[in-house]
Amino acid sequence: MVRVRRPSPQTVAVLAALAEAGDGWSHGYDLCRALGLKAGTVYPILIRLTERGHVETSWETDPPRGRPARHLYRLSxxxxxxxxxxSAPARANDGATAPRLAPGTI
Structure with a gap:
């Protein structure tokens, strides 16, 4: 029997924030601040989503002077x-029921 895992509310929030950015790139730090989540929560989610092909990553090519380059994220x-x-079923049901996903999607 294959167990289907539903994404956590934090994962859904990260996905929604990245979806809101559209094709634009987001910094992990900015996601943490915008979502009110700690880095220890957001970065593992970003890593998992990247490993599963849901998120693309890149390094900032021209950081402001005096600041190191940041890692950038956007949805594939x-x-x-x-x-x-x-997000659609959660909105339709006001978060009461999470969607059923195919095994291994998150």
């Missing part, structure tokens, strides 16, 4: 579809 095409899939 598959990630955008996944974000819609996990």
């Amino acid at each position: 095409t598959a990630g955008a579809e996944f974000a819609r899939a996990v």
Whole structure:
């Protein structure tokens, strides 16, 4: 029997924030501040989503002077579809029921 895991509310929040940014890149630190989550929560979620092909990553190419380059994140095409899939049922049911996902998607 395959166990289907539902994404955590924190994962859904990260996906929603990245979806809101559209094709734009987001910094992990900015996601932490915007979502009110700690780095120890957000970065493992970003890593998992990246490993599963839902998030693309890149290094900032031209950081402001005096600050090191940051890692950037945005949803991949598959990630955008996944974000819609996990957020639509939650909105429709006011978060009462999480969607059923295919095994290994999150």
